[in-house]
Amino acid sequence: xxxxxxxxxxxxxxxxxxxxxxxxxxxxxxxxxxxxxxxxxxxxxxxxxxxxxxxxxxxxxxxxxxxxxxxxxxxxxxxxxxxxxxxxxxxxxxxxxxxxxxxxxxxxxxxxxxxxxxxxxxxxxxxxxxxxxxxxxxxxxxxxxxxxxxxxxxxxxxxxxxxxxxxxxxxxxxxxxxxxxxxxxxxxxxxxxxxxxxxxxxxxxxxxxxxxxxxxxxxxxxxxxxxxxxxxxxxxxxxxxxxxxxxx
Ligand SMILES: [Fe+2]
Ligand SMILES: [Fe+2]
Numbered sequence: 743x744x745x746x747x748x749x750x751x752x753x754x755x756x757x758x759x760x761x762x763x764x765x766x767x768x769x770x771x772x773x774x775x776x777x778x779x780x781x782x783x784x785x786x787x788x789x790x791x792x793x794x795x796x797x798x799x800x801x802x803x804x805x806x807x808x809x810x811x812x813x814x815x816x817x818x819x820x821x822x823x824x825x826x827x828x829x830x831x832x833x834x835x836x837x838x839x840x841x842x843x844x845x846x847x848x849x850x851x852x853x854x855x856x857x858x859x860x861x862x863x864x865x866x867x868x869x870x871x872x873x874x875x876x877x878x879x880x881x882x883x884x885x886x887x888x889x890x891x892x893x894x895x896x897x898x899x900x901x902x903x904x905x906x907x908x909x910x911x912x913x914x915x916x917x918x919x920x921x922x923x924x925x926x927x928x929x930x931x932x933x934x935x936x937x938x939x940x941x942x943x944x945x946x947x948x949x950x951x952x953x954x955x956x957x958x959x960x961x962x963x964x965x966x967x968x969x970x971x972x973x974x975x976x977x978x979x980x981x982x983x984x985x986x987x988x989x990x
Contacts, residue, residue: 747771748783755790768792784897812954815962822990824886824974825958827983831878832950834986839943842868842916846939854928865935866920872913872942877982879906882953885977886961893964898957905949912942 751767768787812829819826845864855862883906887899919926919934926934965971 748786752786752790755787755792761792764792788897788900815954815958818962822975824881824971824978825962827978827987827990828878828882828886829954829958830988831875831984831986832954834984834988835872835875835878835946836950838868838871839946842872842939843943846935846943849932849935852928852932855923855931859923862920862923862931865939866917869913869917869920871986872946873917874985876910877984878987879910880981881978882906884981885974889965889970889974890957890961895960895964898952898960902949902953902957905945909942909946909949912938912945916942 747767748771751764751771754764755761772783772787812832816826816829821827821830842865845861845868849861849865852861883903887902891899916935916938919931919938923931965974
């Protein structure tokens, strides 16, 4: 049934129909199929002409239908496994995002900088940790995604790469706001902090949710042999880990 609907949408896209007209039908289809089929369907739609940006939106809708699977994934894997480490790092990153959200909310209520600019130092500290998550994203982009793509899953990794790019820019912006706060009056600092912090908190939480609930379970499903995971682990070791990666 889902396959028939997929074929109809793809045929209409191939016949030259404006992808914008078919977004709704694609959305309806992707939110009504099992997660295991999501990647395949999404990939086929992108190949037929739907923008990956639209898939990003569709993935977000789809994820709302699933409970967070983090605990289940970790329980099924040994500490040190590539995915176990990535999920553990996500937990740390989510903690930094909670901190950033609280700091931003507090800054929005303040009348001006405190005398020793404590809040600015805390924002800088969080920006350092978020930028320090780069080896996490590199392990995904250089080790995990290519292995998943080799096995025919290309839609979700493509979306995740785009989000990494957006987030890299915004994390550096957060650092720049805190580093240049000496030159900014408090009102400008507060406004810029609000826009950047909100973007990072929302986008990165959403990104992590999609990886935990869609991409990582898919990777575990399509990469079955132990050898591949062992090889991936040594490639990950070469890239390295984050200052906050929990010790195994
Ligand atoms: Fe990622
Ligand atoms: Fe990640």
